[in-house]
Amino acid sequence: MNQEQHHNSTRQSVSSRKTGSLEKHRTEVSAGGLIYKRTNQGVLFAMQKDSYGYWTFPKGHVRKGESYKQTAIREIKEELGLDKLQFRKPLGTIDIWFRDRFVFKGKLVKKFIHYFLFEAGVDAVLVPLQSTKKGEQIKEAAWIPIKDVQELSGYDDLNPIVHKALQYFEKPKHVRRRVGYSRK
Numbered sequence: 001m002n003q004e005q006h007h008n009s010t011r012q013s014v015s016s017r018k019t020g021s022l023e024k025h026r027t028e029v030s031a032g033g034l035i036y037k038r039t040n041q042g043v044l045f046a047m048q049k050d051s052y053g054y055w056t057f058p059k060g061h062v063r064k065g066e067s068y069k070q071t072a073i074r075e076i077k078e079e080l081g082l083d084k085l086q087f088r089k090p091l092g093t094i095d096i097w098f099r100d101r102f103v104f105k106g107k108l109v110k111k112f113i114h115y116f117l118f119e120a121g122v123d124a125v126l127v128p129l130q131s132t133k134k135g136e137q138i139k140e141a142a143w144i145p146i147k148d149v150q151e152l153s154g155y156d157d158l159n160p161i162v163h164k165a166l167q168y169f170e171k172p173k174h175v176r177r178r179v180g181y182s183r184k
Contacts, residue, residue, distance in 0.1 A: 025108040026100070031071035032059025032113060034091065034165045035082055037120040037143070043169060044143035046080055046126055047152065051102075051137050054154025055144075059113055068114040076118065080141055081127025085118040091164045094157050115161045117168060 034057050035046040047055045060075035062068060069087065076082050093114045100107045128141040144152055146169065153162050 023108055025097075025110050026104060028109055028111040029062045029068075030059045030111060030113045031062055031068040031075065031116070032057055033072040033076050033085075033116045033118045034161070035076060035080070035085065035118045035120050035124075036146070036165075037122055037124050039122055041145070043146040045146060045149045045165075046076075046082065046120065046124075047142060047144045047149070048079060048128060048138045049140040050154075051139070052154075053139070055152045056154055056158065057115070059115075069116055072114070072116045072118075079129045079138055081129075082120050082124055084124075085120055088117040088119055088168065091115040091117050091161045094161060096157050117165050 036043050037046075046057075048058060050056050058072075058076045058079040060071065060078070062071045063074075066074070069090075073085060076085065093112055095110060095112045097108065097110050100109050126141040126143065128138045131137045146166065150159070150162050150166065153159070
C-alpha cells in the first residue's frame, strides 16, 4: 500500500511470532510524522515525551477512509497543535510488537507505523495535547536541534526513520561537473 491508500486500522489474526504458542494478537496501523522548521539557530525538530517517558514523534491510529498521510497530518495537529505543514517525503514504515497497557490491557499487539517528513513554518509553536483521560499522554513537547534528534529519540525501532529524515539535510557528496563547458 502506498501512503495515499486507505486502510481499516485493526483486525484480529494469529501471531506469526515464534513464541511457542498460538497467542492471538491485535494488528494496528498508525501513521505519524517527523516535523522540522528552519530557524536562525538552525534546523529544529518537534519531539514529544510520551507516557513511557521517552522522546518520540507524533503518531496515531489510521481511521477508516483515511490515507496514511492524512492520518499523520491529523495526529500532528491533535498532538502538537501544528498545522500548515509542507509535505516533504515518505520516510518508511516500521513494525513493532508490544503488550498494550492502556486500552486492551495485556493484549499482544503488532503495529505498523507509516512515517512522513513535514516542514513547519519558522514561527510554528508547539501546543501539546492536554488529555484529561487515563491512558497515553504527552508529557512534554519541545523543538530539538537537529544534532540532538538521533540521540534523544527513545525507541531503537525508529532509528532507520530518524536516519532517513536526517539524510534529507545532508549536502550531496559529489557535485556534478558540467562536461564540455568552460568559462574563459
